[in-house]
Amino acid sequence: MSVREEIQIETLPEVRGFAVRYAMVGEVGLIMFRQECPALVVADVMMPNVDGFSSADSSD
Numbered sequence: 001m002s003v004r005e006e007i008q009i010e011t012l013p014e015v016r017g018f019a020v021r022y023a024m025v026g027e028v029g030l031i032m033f034r035q036e037c038p039a040l041v042v043a044d045v046m047m048p049n050v051d052g053f054s055s056a057d058s059s060d
């Protein structure tokens with residue numbers, strides 16, 4: 001992924017009025033998910049410890 005693509009992924013939702021939260025590891029993302037109940041989650045399938053697939057399975 002290019003730097004430009006990364007910047008677009010990070011800033012475009014904010015520009016469109018969405019609140020954006022970031023987690024660097026899957027465990028933190030799951031905690032945030034359970035606390036905030038977001039309408040949309042974008043997860044990296046290669047996060048350390050708990051990847052995006054495992055996070056999706058654990059989101060119940």
